[in-house]
Amino acid sequence: MEDYPTKFRDALIEETRRRLITESIPRLRHCLAQLSEEEIWMRPSPQSNSVGNLVLHLCGNARQWIGSGLGKQPDMRNRQAEFEEKGPVARENLLKLIQETEVLIQTTLERVSPGDLLEKRPVQTFEESGLSILVHVVEHFSYHVGQVSFFTKAQKDIDLGYYSGMEL
Numbered sequence: 001m002e003d004y005p006t007k008f009r010d011a012l013i014e015e016t017r018r019r020l021i022t023e024s025i026p027r028l029r030h031c032l033a034q035l036s037e038e039e040i041w042m043r044p045s046p047q048s049n050s051v052g053n054l055v056l057h058l059c060g061n062a063r064q065w066i067g068s069g070l071g072k073q074p075d076m077r078n079r080q081a082e083f084e085e086k087g088p089v090a091r092e093n094l095l096k097l098i099q100e101t102e103v104l105i106q107t108t109l110e111r112v113s114p115g116d117l118l119e120k121r122p123v124q125t126f127e128e129s130g131l132s133i134l135v136h137v138v139e140h141f142s143y144h145v146g147q148v149s150f151f152t153k154a155q156k157d158i159d160l161g162y163y164s165g166m167e168l
Contacts, residue, residue, distance in 0.1 A: 005114035005115075006114055008114065008117075009112065009113065009114040009117060012117065012131070012134060013109050013112060015138075016109060016134045016137075016138055017106070017109060019138045019141070019142065020062075020102075020105055020137065020138060020141055021102060021105065021106065024141040024142065024145045025098060025101075025102050025141075027145050027148070027149060027160070027162060028055060028058070028098060028145055028148060029095065029098065030160060031051065031148045031149060031151075031152040031160070032051070032055070032091055032094060032095060034152050034156050034158065034160075035051060035152060035155065035156070037087075037088050037090065037091060038088070039051070039155055040052045040087065040088070040091060040094070041086065041087030041088045041089075042155075044151070049083060049147075050087065051148050051151055051152070052085065052087045052088070052089055052094060053082060053083055053085060054144045054147060054148055055094045055097070055098065055148075056081075056082040056085055056089075056094075056097070057079075057082040057083065057144065058101075058140070058141055058144050058145075059097045059098060059100075059101040060077050060078075060079060060082045061137065061140055062101050062104070062105055062137055062141070063076075063077060063101060063104060064077040064079075064123065064124065065123050065128075065133050065136060065137050065140075066104065066105055066108050066109075066133065066134075066137055067104045067108060068123070069121055069122070069123035069128060069133045070108055070112065070116065070121070070130050070133050070134070071104075071107075071108040071111070072121070112130060116130040117129065117130040117131045117134075118130065118131065121133075149162075
């Protein structure tokens with residue numbers, strides 16, 4: 001008899017890693033490498049966020065949802081500060097924060113059991129299952145990395161090359 005809960009868990013963790021670690025995080029790094037420090041902190045309008053704000057926000061969200069929600073670590077997030085930051089926070093510091101977030105995601109995912117995917121736990125003001133936490137973070141990263149990519153392409157008038165060498 002096959003162990004479907006473990007196979008499902010393994011497939012979900014692998015897909016989460018692919019979307020966050022293999023796709024989204026390298027795209028964030030790539031965009032940061034294309035932009036000047038000034039561009040990283042430029043807000044297209046008063047109601048918009050800078051790329052720097054979005055990096056802080058994505059790292060804060062992943063720490064809260066995956067690190068605290070799924071990994072049961074203390075929640076130290078100050079969400080509002082992610083948007084209030086005017087910068088400049090140096091690119092190197094943003095890259096270090098991304099690296100720390102990547103390590104947190106990886107180490108937390110390694111410890112997820114099949115039962116963790118169904119267990120409800122508090123995150124922000126919500127009660128979420130481990131499954132919904134992973135789906136949320138993948139979707140949230142995708143959304144904001146898309147915004148960072150759009151800004152970078154518009155600012156630099158470049159193809160970011162995400163699919164270079166692939167026959168689509």
